[in-house]
Amino acid sequence: MVFSSVVCFAITKVFKIIKIEEGMTTDIYISSVIPIGAMFAMTLWLGNSAYLYISVAFAQMLKAIMPVAVFLLGAAFGLEEMSYKMLGIMSVISVGVIVASVGEITISWVGVVYQMGGVVAEALRLIFIEIFLKKKGVKLNLISMMYYVSPCSALCLFIPWLFLEKPKMDDSVSWNFPPFTLFLNCLCTFVLNMSVFLVISRTSALTARVTGVVRDWSVVLLSAAIFADTQLTFINIIGYAIAIAGVVAYNNHKLKVKPQANPQQGEENKINQGSPQDVELSMNSTKEAS
16 A cells, blocks of 8 residues: 555656546545545455465455445445345345355355455445545546555554554564565556556456456466365355356446446546546455455
8 A cells, every 4th residue: 555655646746647636625535535545454454364264266256245245335325226136136146155155165264254344344445435436526537546545545554553463573483574575566456456447448347347257267266276275166166156147247237227327428538537437446456456
């Protein structure tokens, strides 16, 4: 998050490659940006903690429940409308994740709780972003959003780290801090954000969502091939396939609904201002990379 803050500052203020969108006020920052940054920090913390207990592949399978959390919270906040079709899609995704979990050989419920907590935090973050973009009247592209959110998220991560994790690190005999590996991770995260933003601007949100499904399967299969603690079972694969089918149906439904809700909004305007869908896709990739 610090790296992202520095790079966004350099792009917008030093080299002035991209202009920061206007309209941000202190009141909007406190009421909207800080909650988004806090939920982003919570997503990263809980999501990364889950990897200490469960495999990368199983964590990816659990992330498939995200549309369910987003839909239910969106309905609670009045952003989504309940319908039989959406309830059916949510049921398919839920059943798929449950089947995939049943097929897990070595399941750690601590890791599952961490991952589910990260999913809820991520869903809240996306809800807050949609409220921010739709109801506050501020339109931001990805760089502008990261420019405001990253410093807040970094602070939200630093404070608990200082009191909860740093003492444990100091008490340990030795702990390794690989700066080059950390730099590469930060660089990959930022490049991923830019690549998703460019894909959306040069093609469409549909392309980004389709490639996102391919990415999810790649993560599951590659992690099974690379990491020794990942053992995929036939039930795992069947359950995840069911969940992904539900996710594809959800994405298809959302892409059909959004254009109807904004018939006057041109494609170029959506790219320049950053629609909630575009920001959701891009910042979702931030979490994945982190």
